[in-house]
Amino acid sequence: MVPALQPFSSFRRNTLTSYLHLAAPGARVFARAALLLTGLFATGGVAAAGTLETVRQRGKIVCGVSEDAPGYAMREGKGEWSGLGIDFCKALGVAVFGKADAVTFTPLKRADKLQALRAGTVDLLSGDDAISASADTAQGVHFPVLLAYDGQGFMVRTAQSISSALELSGMRVCVAAAQGDEEGALDYFAGLKIPIQIVKLDRWGDAVQAYEQKTCQVLTGNRSRLAAARARLPAPVEHLMLPELAARQGFGPVVRQGDERWADIVRWSAFAMIAAEGLGVTSANADQQAGSSLPEVRRLLKGEQLSKSLGLEPGWPQRMIKMIGNYGEIYERNLGARSTLRLERQLNNLAGKGGLHFAPSFR
Secondary structure, rough: OOOOOOHHHHHHHHHHHHHHOOHHHHHHHHHHHHHHHHHHHHHOOOOHHOOOHHHHHOOOOEEEEEEEOOOOEOOOOOOOEHHHHHHHHHHHHHHHOOOOOOEEEEEEEEHOOOOOOOOHOOEEEEOOOOOOOOOOOOHOOOOOOEEEEEEEEEEEHHHOOOOOOOHOOOOOEEEHHHHHHHHHHHHHHHOOOOOOOEEEOOOOOHHHHHHOOOOOOOOEHHHHOOOOOOOOHHOOHHEEEOOOOOEEEEEEOEEEEEHHHHHHHHHHHHHHHHHHOOOOOOOOOHHHOOOOOOOOHHHHHOOHHHHHHHHOOHHHHHHHHHHHHHHHHHHHOOOOOOOOOOOOHHHOHHHHHHOOOOOOOOO
């Protein structure tokens, strides 16, 4: 006789596996389906319950961030966080709760970040997380939108009179193993048939120190890290970032796969900040612009139909822009002219100004 099945909520994987061997052929179909669902709930975790609902019950958003990502996620001496990814998490706090401080930041080692997200320890990752085919398709996570475009560059001393990476033949290049820049440098110079000598250090700080002590003639890493390293050197003007990039990278928030509503909230929050810049809406004039004669501006700031779809309160884009700023504002204070990095926007400009950022219509 086939044993009576327990309620689905009490199923355990080992119980179902044993049942597959005992059950009649017809009942095995049901057991296999239940086993599959059990696996989905086990891996889906918070996503299955709905991240938005979980966040609201908790009363705050938990943002996973890098421990040290210049321009994206940095903790200051007093423990305060700053960076593009930090500002974006605060923007989500405004979108969901109406306040920027409804967010807590959890620093994570690079190797632990995806597992922490999949396990539900954090609600999203926001910092210098680079999209890749394997990360976006095969590791249970999803990149809903790209917030910044960066790339692996090269820094040299101005005294070397070098103006291009094409002039680095035979030179010693410092790389940090923890950042994964060795492969990018080797692939780049192999394609150019230019020989280089890799000086591999364990951590980024070690690579910067080796460059400062002239153990190597070139330092390679993301442009944001190079800019931060240059700003901390005794004479920043004596160091130059070359124009070439070994590899281009796109950084953006990361969410769990399987929760489309949460992914949509993250995506359209970013689009709202980008659209606001394009429409001339800033933190200073967001309230005034809510009464604009332009339909697209009113649609953006009130977000009535979009709010229903996302499960957010109407007017969240207006509050978010007023409290956090548009995309240009958060870029400039974290990576651009108002920051210590002073990185030109280039690809991070709006599409109408030669960059890659644009927002779809808010109709």
